[in-house]
Amino acid sequence: MIEGKALSLSLDGKRVLSDVSFRFHAGGMYGIIGPNGAGKSTLLSLIAGTARADAGQLALDGKPAGEWTRKALARHVAVLQQGGLSPVGFTVKEVVGMGRFPYQNWMGEENADPAPLIARILELTGLSGLADRQIDRLSGGERQRVALAKVMVQEPRLLLLDEPTTYLDIGYQLQLLDTVKQWQREQGITVVAVLHDLNLAAQYCDQLFVLCNGRIEASGTPEAVVNAELVERVYGASSVVVRHPVSGVPQLLLHSRAGE
Amino acid sequence: MLLLAASIVVSLSIGSASVPLSDVWRILLNYVTGAAGDGGADPTAIAIVTQVRLPRIVLALLVGACLSLAGAGFQGVLRNPLADPFTLGVATGCSVGAAFILLFGYHMTVGMWLIPGVAFVTGIATLGVVVTLARARGAMNIQTLILSGVIVQAFLGAVVSLMSSMSQGVVNEINAWLMGSISARGWEHAQLVLPFLAVGAVVLIRYAMALNLFVFGERHASHLGIEVERTKLSVLIVSTLLTAAAVSVAGVVGFVGLVIPHLIRLIVGPDYRLIVPLSALGGGIYLLWADTLARTVASPKEIPLGVVTAFIGAPFFAYLLYRRKMQQGGTL
Numbered sequence: 001m002i003e004g005k006a007l008s009l010s011l012d013g014k015r016v017l018s019d020v021s022f023r024f025h026a027g028g029m030y031g032i033i034g035p036n037g038a039g040k041s042t043l044l045s046l047i048a049g050t051a052r053a054d055a056g057q058l059a060l061d062g063k064p065a066g067e068w069t070r071k072a073l074a075r076h077v078a079v080l081q082q083g084g085l086s087p088v089g090f091t092v093k094e095v096v097g098m099g100r101f102p103y104q105n106w107m108g109e110e111n112a113d114p115a116p117l118i119a120r121i122l123e124l125t126g127l128s129g130l131a132d133r134q135i136d137r138l139s140g141g142e143r144q145r146v147a148l149a150k151v152m153v154q155e156p157r158l159l160l161l162d163e164p165t166t167y168l169d170i171g172y173q174l175q176l177l178d179t180v181k182q183w184q185r186e187q188g189i190t191v192v193a194v195l196h197d198l199n200l201a202a203q204y205c206d207q208l209f210v211l212c213n214g215r216i217e218a219s220g221t222p223e224a225v226v227n228a229e230l231v232e233r234v235y236g237a238s239s240v241v242v243r244h245p246v247s248g249v250p251q252l253l254l255h256s257r258a259g260e
Numbered sequence: 261m262l263l264l265a266a267s268i269v270v271s272l273s274i275g276s277a278s279v280p281l282s283d284v285w286r287i288l289l290n291y292v293t294g295a296a297g298d299g300g301a302d303p304t305a306i307a308i309v310t311q312v313r314l315p316r317i318v319l320a321l322l323v324g325a326c327l328s329l330a331g332a333g334f335q336g337v338l339r340n341p342l343a344d345p346f347t348l349g350v351a352t353g354c355s356v357g358a359a360f361i362l363l364f365g366y367h368m369t370v371g372m373w374l375i376p377g378v379a380f381v382t383g384i385a386t387l388g389v390v391v392t393l394a395r396a397r398g399a400m401n402i403q404t405l406i407l408s409g410v411i412v413q414a415f416l417g418a419v420v421s422l423m424s425s426m427s428q429g430v431v432n433e434i435n436a437w438l439m440g441s442i443s444a445r446g447w448e449h450a451q452l453v454l455p456f457l458a459v460g461a462v463v464l465i466r467y468a469m470a471l472n473l474f475v476f477g478e479r480h481a482s483h484l485g486i487e488v489e490r491t492k493l494s495v496l497i498v499s500t501l502l503t504a505a506a507v508s509v510a511g512v513v514g515f516v517g518l519v520i521p522h523l524i525r526l527i528v529g530p531d532y533r534l535i536v537p538l539s540a541l542g543g544g545i546y547l548l549w550a551d552t553l554a555r556t557v558a559s560p561k562e563i564p565l566g567v568v569t570a571f572i573g574a575p576f577f578a579y580l581l582y583r584r585k586m587q588q589g590g591t592l
Binding site: 048049050070071072073074075077078079081085086088089090094098099101102104106108154 | 487
C-alpha cells in the first residue's frame, strides 16, 4: 500500500503540489487524470523517489519514502515513462535485460538465471521475434513495448505509468494497456497511471484521482468521478457523458461550441 | 592484445637508427627475462631499445589508455558523443595547473606528484565552469556543452601561453609540452601515470553497467536503482584524474578520447562493459603509433605528438559533427 498524507512540493518557487493525500491499495489500478501542468507527473516522481516532498508524509508498504535505498526501491517500484526509449544500438533483449539491474551485482550476475523470465515476458509483449533486433531499427510503438517489457522484467510490486500511450496510435494504446491490465491481475501488483485520455482511464482504472492546480479535485470510482460538470470545471471543456454500451463505464463525448 | 605486442615490437625497431625486428625480439626477451648475455646484439642497439625507445613506448601506451578511458567516461556520463578531455577543455584546464608548477619548479622541491595533483584541481574546476556555462534549467544541450568547452579552453590556453612567455628558461620546455609531446621522458614518468591508470580503469569498469543504463537518460537510470548523482560525480572525478595524469607527463594531446571510444563503439556496439577496457587498450596502441609517427616522419626532427593526434582527430570530430547534423535533418 502507498499512502500519501498532505504532500506539498514547490519547484523554482512555484507551488506544484499542495496538500495532496491519497491511499493506493495493493492490487488495484489507479488513474491520475487532470489538465496539463496539474502536477500529475510530479506526483509520480514523488512516489518513484526521484523527487522529495517539501511537506507531508509518503510511505510505501509502511516504510517512509526517504528510508528506501535507490536499489531496494527499484526492486519495488518500476516506472514506464512517456516517449519511450531513445533509439540506441542495444538489442531488444539487452534492453529488456537491463530491467534486472536492481537484482544484480556489479558483474551483472544474480542468484537465479533471469533468461526464462525474460523469454516469457518477450512472449507476453509479442517481442519474441524481435529479440535480436537493435532498438534503433524499431518503430515508436515497438520501442514502447520494449520499454514495457523492461519494467515487467524488473518484477515490481508497484508499476507507475507516466502517460504511457502518448505518441501511440489507438491500436497500440489498447494493446499496451491490455497487456498491463492482464499482467497486473496475474501478478496482483499495484498500478498507478497518469493518463490523458479520460475514456481509457475510465475503462481500465478501479479508481480515479483528479488533479488540478496541484490539488486533488475529486477521487473515487470512474462512475463517481467522470461527469460533465467536473470536466467543465477542471478542463473548461463542454461534454456529454454516456455509458459504454458494452462495459457500462462512463465515456466522454466532447461537445464543440463552434457549431452553435 | 596480439596487436599490442606486435605494435610494441615494430615501433621499437623503427627510428632514426633502425634496429632489425629480429634483434628487437631478442633484446626485449633478454631484457624482460633478465637473461644473462646480450645474445650477440650490438650494445648500442640494446641501449636504444631498452633505454630510449622502450620507456617512451610504455609511456605512450599509458597516456593513450588514460586519455581514451577519460573520453569514454565523459561520453558515457554526460551522454555526449562529442565529449573528450580536450573538447571539454578539461585537458587545457589541467595544463594550467601543471604549467604553473613546472614554471616555478615546485615539483623539484615538493615532488613529482604535485604536478598531477594540482593539474587535477584545475582540471575539475574547469569542468565545473564548462558544465555550469552549458547548463540551463537543468538541461544540457550536446553542442552547447562542447561550445562552452571550446570557449573555456581558448581562455585557459591563453593563460598558459602567458605563463610561458613570462618565464625565460623553461619557455621551450613548456611550449613543447603545450603541443603535447612525450619525447625525453623516462621510466619515472611512466611510474607517475601507472597508478592513476590502474585506479581509473578499475573504477570505470565497475561503473560500466551503470553507464549502459545512462543511455536512456538520468531519470531512467535512477528508476533502475542507480544513484545517479554519485555515479556522475565518481565518473567525472575519475575521468578528470586520468586526464590530469596524462597531461602532467605529455601535455595536451587532443582528440584521443574522442576517436578511440568511437571506433571501439563502431566495432563492438554500445556496451560499456566492452567499450571501457577496449578503449584503454585501443587508446594505448593508437597513441603508440601516433608517437612513432611523430618521431619518425620528419626525422631527425620531431613533430609534437599533439600535432599528429590533431591531424587525425580534428577531421574525425568534424565528421561526427557532420553526421549528427545529417541525422537531425540539417539543423545543428
